[in-house]
Amino acid sequence: MGATGLLGNRLVPHLIGSGHSVKTLSRAGRSSFSVDASHESELFEALSGEKFDSIINLIALTDVDMCERNPELANLVNVKTVENVVSWIRNFCPEAHLLQISTDQVYDGQGPHEERNVNIVNHYGRTKYAGELAAQLVSATVLRTNFVGRSSAHGVAGFSDWLFSSLTMKKEIQVLNDVMFSPVAIETLCLVLTELITRRPIGVFNLGSNLGMSKADFSFEFAKQLGLQTSSMSRINLEDAKFFDVKRPKDMRMISSKLELELGIRLPMLVDEIRKVVKEYE
Secondary structure: OOOOOOOHHHHHHHHHHOOOOOOOEEOOOOOOEEOOOOOHHHHHHHOOOOOOOEEEEOOOOOOHHHHHHOHHHHHHHHHHHHHHHHHHHHHHOOOOEEEEEEEHHHOOOOOOEOOOOOOOOOHHHHHHHHHHHHHOOOOEEEEEEOEEOOOOOOOOOOHHHHHHHHHHOOOOEEEEOOOEEOOEEHHHHHHHHHHHHHHOOOEEEEEOOEOOEEHHHHHHHHHHHHOOOOOOEEEEOHHHOOOOOOOOOOEOOEOOHHHHHHHOOOOOEHHHHHHHHHHOOO
16 A cells, blocks of 8 residues: 555565565556545455455655645645544454554654654654554554655656755755664565565554665765765754754654564664665665
């Protein structure tokens, strides 16, 4: 669900390449099911008679400012959609396992954070957390994460796309020196999701790189590895940023040891994740 977005457009071919039979759902075309999942009757009708082992929900309204300006829409997309999916599972496909993609924006304060350290500062975070609670009414893995990588979805750009475009065009940009995060590469996220389909662990798990950094340090390291000039990029603190209307968390770094233990893996350092992402732009 949400198959045509930034993550979905990369995840679907990865899953197919890994041998999974995949059916996709989105509001737009080019999907197995074209439906607005925030409308329960539409969703139930579209999925009538279907059976799935796993359902991965990528549907989300992630524009933080829009979520604050239009809380009803944020609730509809980030909460009601999950409730509808859960209702369908409970009524028609109770054997299905739900993988709910959540966000690192449920954290703030001094990090890095364990799963129990929820501290929400805006409506986007509140709706994503409410979606987590709804998901856990069935067999579900809730994955709190942040990801970076080159978009292959038409009209959809992520943080690294914005950076690359701005730097190559020598556009004057400001990057945040005191906002910390620990994203993973889309490539890493796809690998973990593929493993979670098989393992089906129950509960809430952080998925972040080890040794996160500030968004400014990420930006300069990204530029350095690509050999791009940084004279058009300057560091500022969040309190001086004029491009945000809504409060953002300042430290979203995550401790992912619970997931590492569950899957028997060691997640990469953020500098290594940047290296993976850089290869997509070379």
